[in-house]
Amino acid sequence: MSLKAYAKKRDFSQTPEPAPELSAGFCAQIERTIQVPKDGRPLYMVHDHHARAHHHDLRLERDGVLSSWAIPKLIDPRQPYRRALAIQTEDHPLAYGYWEGAIPAGNYGAGESRIWDTGTVEFLDVQKNKLIFRLAGRKLQGTFVLILFRPEEKAWLFFKKKEEGPAPQGRTPTA
Template identity: 40%
Template sequence: MAADRLKTYREKRDFTKTAEPSGAASRGGSGRRYLIQKHSATRLHFDFRLELHGVLLSWAVTRGPSYDPHDKRLAVRTEDHPLEYGDFEGTIPKGEYGGGTVMLWDEGTWEPDGDAEAGLAKGDFKFILHGERLKGKWVLVRMRQRPGERSKRENLLLIKERDQYAED
């Protein structure tokens, strides 16, 4: 199943030119790994990743996460990545998809706050992070499209929920 989920990931990359993992060597994960990679590509952003179903679900977050519940960070859904990508740091060559420097910014584990599958499908996905930098309750909320607007991308908002870690 994970191999099928990585089809888009593999189609976008030339593994003879990039050191990114192909995902060919499937390794078992903890099932709940969480990480953020700071990605200095065309535009600086943070790749937010949660392990689920043998892959890393991925979102590109502009300006990085915020502990302030009033801040809503755009999180654009990207293709699923192989579990091995969680250990990747380095430079993707210029001209290749995602060209630029990737470095680990935070890591830890996560747990769903409710039914993860239902939350993802509904566009109201709540979870708890146990990272070195990020902790506590968070939510990814799907943005509504404007009438008549068609988007190829799934846009969500990453929002810190109020808890003992929130900074108002």
Template identity: 40%
Template sequence: MAEHDLKEYRDKRRNSTTSEPSGETSTSAEGVGAVTPVFVIHRHDATNLHFDFRLEIDGVLVSWAVPKGPSLDPSTKRLAHRTEDHPYDYADFEGRIEEGYGAGTVIVWDTGTFENATEIDGDEVSASQGLDNGHLVVVLHGQKLAGAFALTQTKMNGDEANWLLVKVDDSGADRRRRPTSTQNESVLSGRRNQDIAADEH
């Protein structure tokens, strides 16, 4: 099982210049093996606008940066670059990150719970095992996204951090709806990235 260490998260941030959680509270209140793990998708308007796709696995938020955001079209593959694990208390973070790593504005674009539906050779396995094996299937119960999504490690261009995020063709699929383009507000506060920039500049 993969080791989840928040040292990389802490090393990339200076607590004196960021409003982000410090990472000292590293795991969820339920701890490892929570019955209803959470997912969160942050809309992060940094040097380049992207969406951070995060799954609670083993008490931390395992994270991928998705440049174009998740698609509801099963025929569309999205690059998802694995980034450092984030602390559980990052799940409801919104704010402006000042100069430095990740500088820009962050909102909670979508959040909810998820079910693990990962299988290896027809047998159900834990999300942690799926992560180790480079393939995860999760069923999201969010406000903007619903249904199953698959994450598969591709090692594209020789980089083990490169994965693909694809919508599974189920009742949550929609080849016409483009939520990442048409629904830009936070599901927690109703604010948009530009609102945060104005509020906290």
């Protein structure tokens, strides 16, 4: 996975966003500072991005970068099974997962970006057009799915998978 598209869209003399060259040591230092419970698993984070259109950015650590999706319909933990459009964007450097701040007007993604949620991700099934993963975060917990349904637009469907569990008492599961 490459960060060329990420770097091409940004002028790092104009934006405070992290450049791709930031070291793994920087990420480790930030992890200690904000006390991310990594426990050996890759990280995920969701940024609350007040850009031209308010949205959430879902970022999943994969192959040394953050695979990223913009979710226009904000994620709402109170409506966990709601399906949402997720537009895949360029990969971001790992350091971006710890970054918060304002992207100045006139720059790509201009607006305020804050970390809304963070935690670990465990990939359960990775295919070209589908990802199934378990999130263990402060706000998002459980198994989630991303399914590519319009490849030409990089449009994915994002939703929480209903968890299998024991049948409620007094009821028999139907076949």
